[in-house]
Amino acid sequence: MASQRRPSSASGPVPAAEPTPPARTTPPPAGTxxxxxxxxxxxxxxxxxxxxxxxxxxxxxxxxxxxxxxxxxxxxxxxxxxxxxxxxxxxxxxxxxxxxxxxxxxxxxxxxxxxxxxxxxxxxxxxxxxxxxxxxxxxxxxxxxxxxxxxxxxxxxxxxxxxxxxxxxxxxxxxxxxxxxxxxxxxxxxxxxxxxxxxxxxxxxxxxxxxxxxxxxxxxxxxxxxxxxxxxxxxxxxxxxxxxxxxxxxxxxxxCTHTPQLLTGHAEATATLSLLPPHRSVPRRTATGEPAPGRIRRRRHPLAGYRASDIAAAFSRLLTAPESAILLNPDRPPHPDDAAARHRLTEATAAYLAHRRGLRAALSTAAILLPAAAVLLVLHLT
Missing domain, CATH: 1.25.40.10 (Tetratricopeptide repeat domain)
Incomplete structure (x- = not known):
């Protein structure tokens, strides 16, 4: 379960065990x-x-x-x-x-x-x-x-x-x-x-x-x-x-007193499922290149840079995997093999996202190089 900080209770005093009578007034009730x-x-x-x-x-x-x-x-x-x-x-x-x-x-x-x-x-x-x-x-x-x-x-x-x-x-x-x-x-x-x-x-x-x-x-x-x-x-x-x-x-x-959990299971889970490495801090910097003092650090989302369609497909594969169905069952007691199952899901999902990114990069490169190679070939033959 994620860490909790003590919430504020400044909204008002907690009442006594018995209700306190409201102030009494004298006018009689109206109507028969x-x-x-x-x-x-x-x-x-x-x-x-x-x-x-x-x-x-x-x-x-x-x-x-x-x-x-x-x-x-x-x-x-x-x-x-x-x-x-x-x-x-x-x-x-x-x-x-x-x-x-x-x-x-x-x-x-x-x-x-x-x-x-x-x-x-x-x-x-x-x-x-x-x-x-x-x-x-x-x-x-x-x-x-x-x-x-x-x-x-x-x-x-x-x-x-x-x-x-x-x-x-x-x-x-x-x-x-x-x-x-x-x-x-x-x-x-x-x-x-x-x-x-x-x-x-x-x-x-x-x-x-x-x-x-x-x-x-x-x-x-x-x-x-x-x-x-x-x-x-x-x-x-x-x-x-x-x-x-x-x-x-x-x-x-x-x-909110709950630490954001980007890819967790139920609240009582003892381990967190993460697709990618933790957030990378990107501090603001001054003109000299030094981190600006007192500035709030921006955090890069682990899924930043991936296409929405690839992320949706990754989540779909994740939720339909047999291991996910077992881990997300609220009635199932913890098992020693849960950590290994989470690790396999992490590796499989990260590998899928990397494969999709690599495939798109290869297609983009091919779309640039193939026309250029065709032009060079035509020039060489003529």
Whole structure:
């Protein structure tokens, strides 16, 4: 596994074991119980039809000014706060989610579906407001609760926790968690493709952000025959792709704690597969030819200079080799012969790339020399 540096945890304080009650206010809730029920029904309909802003506007009069006493005393108000937290944004989202989280924590026993749903909504609000350490604490509890009491909801909870871990810089743990979720879904695919597509999107985004090149190639080769891949191709919009690119660029600059692995297997692999020698440092130099002090050194990519078609063919040969199928099997325990197999793959792939480069050079030389030789021959004969 690549080396890790200690990630920053300046995003906010980690909460105590029990939720802290939000500030209490005195205004009573607006509307009668029948009006509240009608508002909830309307908001549910609007949220299903992808109109969360309208749903939030319908519920706002009934939750504005609510205190913890109101929410604890009325189960309907607690549920309304939970629904409101899933459709509103900004500070109101965090306030409503906190109220619902505390009320459901008090009202329901550990493992109850409503208590877990409120905790999941609170974890989402914390994550979206950048309070990542607190979000991780809450989402760990949610995942543990779903694994014990509602296993069918464990996979989305694992992806949510992995998102928070990855965003704060715990890259190795996040990739391992979402990779395990993907392997679980692939062996036991759910009827709802949304789960598999969500896991696949998160896995691809994290591997791209941390530059796990070979793991990404292996995942793409593995996923292309799954229903999640087809569903992703049909639903992944240009806006989603742009958001992924923005996240990846920001993560590499600010948060990534994983050393780039250009051609590695899974994160737990003990050896790194490399096609070519390590990066060659190319320092900037002054006018006298000396390296410029304090300048960032550029690194030459090991595949620089090779044609894209040759690189693609090399990866295709690498992934279809029998040794690769064995080494990339996540369920296979380590074997003493793995290092020798990696060495053979390295030599074979490097030899293939060298052969392709040499062949192209020979053809280019022949294209220059043969016409010249023909001209000389014609001049000699005449």
């Amino acid at each position: 119980p029948s009006e509240l029920a009608a508002a909830v029904a309307t908001a549910l309909r609007l949220s299903v039809t992808a109109a969360p802003g309208e749903a939030a506007a319908v519920l706002a009069p009934h939750v504005t000014g609510l205190s913890l006493d109101h929410v604890l005393a009325d189960a309907d108000l607690a549920e309304t706060c939970l629904l409101y937290a899933t459709v509103v944004t900004g500070a109101e989202q965090l306030r409503a989610a906190h109220l619902a989280y505390h009320a459901h924590h008090v009202r329901y026993p550990c493992g109850h579906p409503r208590r877990l749903a409120a905790a999941a909504a609170y974890g989402t609000a914390l994550h979206q407001h950048g309070r990542l350490p607190e979000a991780i604490v809450v989402r760990r509890r949610v995942l543990a609760g779903y694994r014990t009491h509602q296993p069918h909801n464990a996979l989305p909870a694992a992806v949510a926790l992995a998102d928070s871990l990855h965003a704060i810089g715990h890259c190795a743990e996040a990739i391992d968690l979402v990779g395990t979720a993907w392997d679980t879904w692939r062996r036991h695919p759910h009827a709802d493709l949304t789960t598999g597509t969500t896991i696949l999107n998160a896995y691809i985004r994290m591997l791209r952000a941390c530059r796990h090149d070979l793991s990404l190639l292996a995942l793409l080769a593995q996923a292309r025959d799954t229903s999640a891949w087809s569903h992703r191709a049909a639903t992944h919009t240009t806006e989603d792709a742009a958001a992924d690119t923005t996240y990846i660029d920001a993560h590499r600059i600010a948060n």
